[in-house]
Amino acid sequence: MTAESVSADIDLTVNAGGLALQTPVMGASGCCGFGHELLRLGRAGDVSALVTPSLTARTQSSDHRGVLLEVPSGLVSPTDRPSLGTGQLEATRLPWDADGIPPVIVSLAGNLSGAYAEAADQLRRQSLMRRVAGVEVNLACGDRKNDDRPFAHDVFGATKVIARVREQLPRDLPLFAKLSADVHDLVEIARGCVKSGATGLVVSSPLRALSIDLPTLRPRLTPAVTGLSGPAILPITLRAVWELRAAVLSGRLPNVAVVAVGGIARASDAVQALAAGASAVQVGSVMLHDPSSAERVTTGLLAECERLGIPSVKDLIGRAHHD
């Protein structure tokens, strides 16, 4: 039997939080654009789902441009980047109906639970909603009613946002809560989100970080809204995925799909994330360095399944928890 024929027999499909995916490799929010960009590169088919940059209730310019600061194996960037309003999806003529565009997952952001709800409400009313396969709630935004502390750092804040977004969306639409690994009790926050209606969990959003401008010795970006992403945080992502999966296995968390994001750059990273308990992975920062990364991760996953002699990538999920 040739390698090609073995590859053809390997099943890469997964189900993540009610979302049926052709492969476990999704495109992360903020690193894959709205679809135009991957289409122009001929890379739209490389990801099984495209998570949009975060949308807000109204288009906002933010206090910062979306500056990216390069650090070893990572990027430091503001988490409150300029955003498009969900009410303006039509006007911007997104290519979501174009051939080759994968299922679209809309990322929502806000600075009050009501703002998330308003964003979801407006999204639901758009005709482009027919192309929305799921919603990811970006909980890294600061809560204006809680001293700008990120929603993802507070079980009450996170739970409230998920509940209010869930109310606005069709009951059968997959809803993902994007959490931060940089918290005291991740499982507690995850449990609140699942109870409020999240069908999947995405870990981890960028970790809180800081960059100092050398000539002025002042923070380069506002510390409250500065995050680190990229391969530098992979071990933290893996630990967070492991923790959530372990909580499911121990009964502390309801059975829920986990999606790994943060540092997935190679097939070996994706294999580790799946083994730790992720049902799918999102490829982010590395797409900026090499837009073929998603394809390489998928090809490598296939090779890894072949090497392990397993017929379905689903067999990799949670393997690290087995005795």
Place this chain on the structure above:
Amino acid sequence: MVEARGELIASRRMGVFQHHTIVVPELADRARPGQLASFAVGGRTSALLGRRTLPLAAITPSGTYGGTIEVVVDPVRDAGMRWLADLRVHDEVDVIGPLGRAFPLPAHGVDSMVLGVGASAAPLGWLSTALRDRGCRVELMLAGETDRHLVGVIEARRVIGTVSVVTPGPTGLLPVLRDELQRTLRATEISVVYAAARAPELSAVAEVARPFGVTVQALLDEAMPCGTGLCGSCEVPVTGSDGISRTIRCCTEGAVIRGDLVEWDRYVAELWETVR
């Protein structure tokens, strides 16, 4: 836009900069002056996630080695540029291009000025040739921190005939550049300025040109960490023809932008923004 692996086939010092010629036939066939190429830096195990996006200095669609592109690298800008500058002949590098909007060329001959600062001036020889071929009269002005920061003076003299050179005075480069540009615009019938530089210099060019009613086509040579529009971190604030303020991505909707549309003060301030 193509993704390709290019082979460096020639590299030479150009003052303080490094001039590379890279075989990328798919890219060389379709690029125009003002367009960009984006390079993955640091090799296969790179810790540098951002790409380095540079204006193309020239193309040769069918050279001895197949189509080639040329770029001028400023090695002191950052670690990624240093890596790119240090590449040796026969090294390979990942390239994406051509990217962005080219300099719009006039349908018929007009009096034009071509102005560049430092390594950003790399595409201006190519542009000047294209303008001359369309019957334009071209005034070329090259500026740099020292005479070793001037790009393509000798080559430009071959094409244009006369080239003016600007180096810093006691108060720096910008005041001299402003004065020289103002003097030239006063003394000539120039109707369009093609400029390639970093944001502060382009801001000054746009400001000086405004009272003369001269159109500025500005190539913004600022950081574009992906070059493909994926990251959205090279946004430039502009005022549209409808008067509404918005942002455009320098790498996909620029890097050549009409100078009078850019909100320069905001853009320059945000580029080096720190928290007060």
